[in-house]
Amino acid sequence: MRYLIKGGIVVDPVADTLTCTDILVEEGMIKEIGQLSDSEAEVIAAEGNYVCPGFMDMHVHLREPGYEYKEDIVSGTRAAAMGGFTSVACMPNTNPVADNAAIISHVLAKARNAAARVFPIGALTKGSLGKELTEMADLKGAGAVALSDDGMPVMNADIMLRVMQYASMLEMTVISHCEDNKLSEGGQMHEGAVSAMLGLKGIPSLAEEIMVARDILLSEYTGCRLHLAHISTEGSVRLVRQAKERGVPVTAEATPHHFTLTEEAVQGYSTNAKVNPPLRRQTDVEAIKEGLRDGTIDVIATDHAPHAYHEKDVEFQYAPNGMIGLETAVGLIFTQLVQPGILTVPQAVAKLTCNPHRVLGLSGGRLLPGTPANITIIDPKLSEVVDPTKLLSKSKNTPFGRWKLTGLPVLTMKDGLLVMRDRQLLE
Amino acid sequence: MFWQRKDLLGLRYLTPEEINLILDTAVPMKEIIGRKIKKTPTLRGRSMVTLFYENSTRTRSSFDLAGKFLSADTVGLTASSSSVAKGESLRDTGLTLTAMGVDVVVMRHPASGAAEYLAKCIPAAVINAGDGTHEHPTQALLDMFTIREKKGSMAGLKVVIVGDILHSRVARSNIWGLTKMGAEVRVVGPITLMPKDIEKMGVKVYHRLEDALEGADVVNVLRIQLERQQQGLFPSLREYSRLYGINQKRLELTASDAIILHPGPMNRGVEIEHQVAYGNRSFINEQVTNGVAVRMALLYLLTGGEYHALSN
Numbered sequence: 001m002r003y004l005i006k007g008g009i010v011v012d013p014v015a016d017t018l019t020c021t022d023i024l025v026e027e028g029m030i031k032e033i034g035q036l037s038d039s040e041a042e043v044i045a046a047e048g049n050y051v052c053p054g055f056m057d058m059h060v061h062l063r064e065p066g067y068e069y070k071e072d073i074v075s076g077t078r079a080a081a082m083g084g085f086t087s088v089a090c091m092p093n094t095n096p097v098a099d100n101a102a103i104i105s106h107v108l109a110k111a112r113n114a115a116a117r118v119f120p121i122g123a124l125t126k127g128s129l130g131k132e133l134t135e136m137a138d139l140k141g142a143g144a145v146a147l148s149d150d151g152m153p154v155m156n157a158d159i160m161l162r163v164m165q166y167a168s169m170l171e172m173t174v175i176s177h178c179e180d181n182k183l184s185e186g187g188q189m190h191e192g193a194v195s196a197m198l199g200l201k202g203i204p205s206l207a208e209e210i211m212v213a214r215d216i217l218l219s220e221y222t223g224c225r226l227h228l229a230h231i232s233t234e235g236s237v238r239l240v241r242q243a244k245e246r247g248v249p250v251t252a253e254a255t256p257h258h259f260t261l262t263e264e265a266v267q268g269y270s271t272n273a274k275v276n277p278p279l280r281r282q283t284d285v286e287a288i289k290e291g292l293r294d295g296t297i298d299v300i301a302t303d304h305a306p307h308a309y310h311e312k313d314v315e316f317q318y319a320p321n322g323m324i325g326l327e328t329a330v331g332l333i334f335t336q337l338v339q340p341g342i343l344t345v346p347q348a349v350a351k352l353t354c355n356p357h358r359v360l361g362l363s364g365g366r367l368l369p370g371t372p373a374n375i376t377i378i379d380p381k382l383s384e385v386v387d388p389t390k391l392l393s394k395s396k397n398t399p400f401g402r403w404k405l406t407g408l409p410v411l412t413m414k415d416g417l418l419v420m421r422d423r424q425l426l427e
Numbered sequence: 428m429f430w431q432r433k434d435l436l437g438l439r440y441l442t443p444e445e446i447n448l449i450l451d452t453a454v455p456m457k458e459i460i461g462r463k464i465k466k467t468p469t470l471r472g473r474s475m476v477t478l479f480y481e482n483s484t485r486t487r488s489s490f491d492l493a494g495k496f497l498s499a500d501t502v503g504l505t506a507s508s509s510s511v512a513k514g515e516s517l518r519d520t521g522l523t524l525t526a527m528g529v530d531v532v533v534m535r536h537p538a539s540g541a542a543e544y545l546a547k548c549i550p551a552a553v554i555n556a557g558d559g560t561h562e563h564p565t566q567a568l569l570d571m572f573t574i575r576e577k578k579g580s581m582a583g584l585k586v587v588i589v590g591d592i593l594h595s596r597v598a599r600s601n602i603w604g605l606t607k608m609g610a611e612v613r614v615v616g617p618i619t620l621m622p623k624d625i626e627k628m629g630v631k632v633y634h635r636l637e638d639a640l641e642g643a644d645v646v647n648v649l650r651i652q653l654e655r656q657q658q659g660l661f662p663s664l665r666e667y668s669r670l671y672g673i674n675q676k677r678l679e680l681t682a683s684d685a686i687i688l689h690p691g692p693m694n695r696g697v698e699i700e701h702q703v704a705y706g707n708r709s710f711i712n713e714q715v716t717n718g719v720a721v722r723m724a725l726l727y728l729l730t731g732g733e734y735h736a737l738s739n
Binding site (some may be wrong): 199318 | 428439492510515516518536537538539540541543559560561562596599622623624625628
């Protein structure tokens, strides 16, 4: 199939440019970029829209194997495609944990014909229990693109040191979930005025920042590439900024909910606002935005964490942490960051394309002739009110229901195949 | 004024007028408790369930008696563990009770916000009888009723709440209620038992008891749970008692007519000295009577009763 994407504003996040031009796609590859005409190609009119490299969400939970009632690889990648993502990297906290090559191979096999490309992340320690190193070389050989015990901090600094030494030998990125689980033990939300009023045990910012500081020091010591998942506090942003100034090989990500919502979203005991790390104060939200603006935070990732309705429909204390994010991320990025001028379009796109690819050591994330045609088109003027019942994810646990978002993906092309067009998934 | 709300979830959500309506309604209710025959037909044909996921003696029996004095049909349900551990969700338990024709569910639950959650799930009235470390509104209402009885009004009074503010639902409800009624609320306790940013609830925070007691009109002493020491939140009961125990000497710092309250049960010799607990400034036993009166008032208002109708 040949497609001619005509008249769009082509975004180059690496060169930081916007160019009004055309793209010809043939046999799954970008054939040519320029002022083009091709009578045999199907024309995709893109005037006024941003034509971007296909977006990557490097932090999602697809829940397969083990928790398919929440999400599976098919439903999760359909949600990804609907949200404008052509690639996702999935965390290993499945059941069983993706701590061996067989699970990585299983995920890749199930993802072969999925609506988005899937890059599995292997566990740092066996069972993500923080005790014994996984067979990292085997994981890498099976296709794991990075290592993480996401959701389960490696509390023992000595083990984290060995993990990072070993991962650096294999040139693999370690993705750290920074949480001192003694400081956060029993915590339900951010520690502060709202937790005091609601009578919920608070999780202090310190619980995250202490581990951010520790892991930065370990990265500095070992030279291991360290990526800090979902940082949420002013202090974490400051620590990453200082580390980068010293040349530590550290990168960081923030989620749309952490740059959009505060602890106030928990008022009324809304379980859809229960996440880990928790929603923080307004000053933290501002610090995250500033970190995104000045480049301290490299990546925007959703931490898409599906949970079934009955799991969230309980007393706040018993609800699991997490919210879905794949289908609302782009709208939130444009509404919260691009429209207010915090990020330019190329800067925002970089955090969804070349930067996550770079963090994971993958090629891609830029529109170049001769590369696979992974493309996302955004209509910056299109508005939609979020209706959770219409989301494609199996789970509907989002606090953004009834939010009006502007700036939405209208086309997703994966390896030259149209998977979403005009806000409709193509089967 | 008429009661308009379906539920009583916490004092945070009430207006001063609503609080006054409850307290005013409790006055004739207390008179019923003082009668030889403590029975009125007011709630005949109405049903109330006490659904307690946590152990409680006084609150539960207080509600039970309140219902019985007003001729409501009362049933008590206990759960030895949480709804989740039982395998039935709180929503389903609530819907089952609703299907049985229950008018009022009085619930105690270890999770903060559980009453608010149940209230959204079912059409019956929900009374929060204590949810986690969030609120215990009927305890605060009986405290306020007692204060009003003894002091005439709450406006301008200096009320000290002493102890484990961090884990106390009683403290939070008292803070909401008393600040709404114009009292100056001071909270005092070790920093490890004080919620971060609690001053944003409109209270003055102290860590030295003597400073907090200076000129106080009311001292509300919270029960210290002995397990908090095992959690490392303070070094020893001896030190707690030495720093925060209410004794005769410290009471001299308060106003000469200051009153002492305690939600009970007391650890005598720890947070409160025996002589203080049973002294002439203590109204701890009267609080218990007032608790039944306040709960009768709430059952009455939540099942459609009107204060004026009652007084006529």
